[in-house]
Amino acid sequence: MIVAAVLATACQDSRVVNPVAASLLVPNIAGVWSGPMTLLSTSGGECAGAVVPTFLPSNDVGTVTITEGDDAVTATMTMESTGLACKYSGSRTAGTLTMNATSCDRTGLLVACVGGPTRELRLVGSSVSASWDGQHITGRTTSTYNVFTPPSGQQNGVGSLVASHSFSVTRQ
Numbered sequence: 001m002i003v004a005a006v007l008a009t010a011c012q013d014s015r016v017v018n019p020v021a022a023s024l025l026v027p028n029i030a031g032v033w034s035g036p037m038t039l040l041s042t043s044g045g046e047c048a049g050a051v052v053p054t055f056l057p058s059n060d061v062g063t064v065t066i067t068e069g070d071d072a073v074t075a076t077m078t079m080e081s082t083g084l085a086c087k088y089s090g091s092r093t094a095g096t097l098t099m100n101a102t103s104c105d106r107t108g109l110l111v112a113c114v115g116g117p118t119r120e121l122r123l124v125g126s127s128v129s130a131s132w133d134g135q136h137i138t139g140r141t142t143s144t145y146n147v148f149t150p151p152s153g154q155q156n157g158v159g160s161l162v163a164s165h166s167f168s169v170t171r172q
Contacts, residue, residue, distance in 0.1 A: 027134030029092055030068045035169035037062040037079065040140070045161030046147045047113035048121060052163065055111060057081050062167050064137070068092075075099060077128070077141070086126055097137060101126035110151070121145040121161060130167075138168045 061080040078085040090099030130139025147159040
């Protein structure tokens with residue numbers, strides 16, 4: 001019996017432990033998330049930079065709808081005050097989320113500068129960098145706009161505007 005027990009133990013396959021395998025405990029990020037968005041900073045924008053608070057409020061509410069695929073995350077982020085909605089695509093890990101805008105429902109915005117000239121802002125791109133823990137996503141969006149002279153006649157580029165928002169959303 002002792003010999004049979006030793007032989008049975010010797011014939012068992014060893015199990016390899018893979019420390020980099022995905023955890024079954026990583027929460028799913030898909031769903032609807034909502035919470036405050038705060039304008040952190042703006043830079044540039046020629047004369048339009050001075051009137052940013054008239055079209056990008058300092059405090060807003062954002063709603064983010066996220067779906068997950070095999071290797072990618074897609075999201076739609078909507079700002080409550082403006083209704084502006086952008087679609088993003090990117091990736092996530094167990095604690096981070098990184099995405100770039102693929103499209104926005106409005107890319108041009110007419111802005112009246114102090115003193116009268118009108119400028120058109122055209123969204124060039126937007127990105128999201130965030131951390132998450134399963135119940136909260138906290139991060140920053142950075143959006144870049146090109147600034148043009150009024151839309152009548154030939155338009156000229158006169159600058160660019162970069163706006164950054166922080167956000168902290170919770171699962172709904």
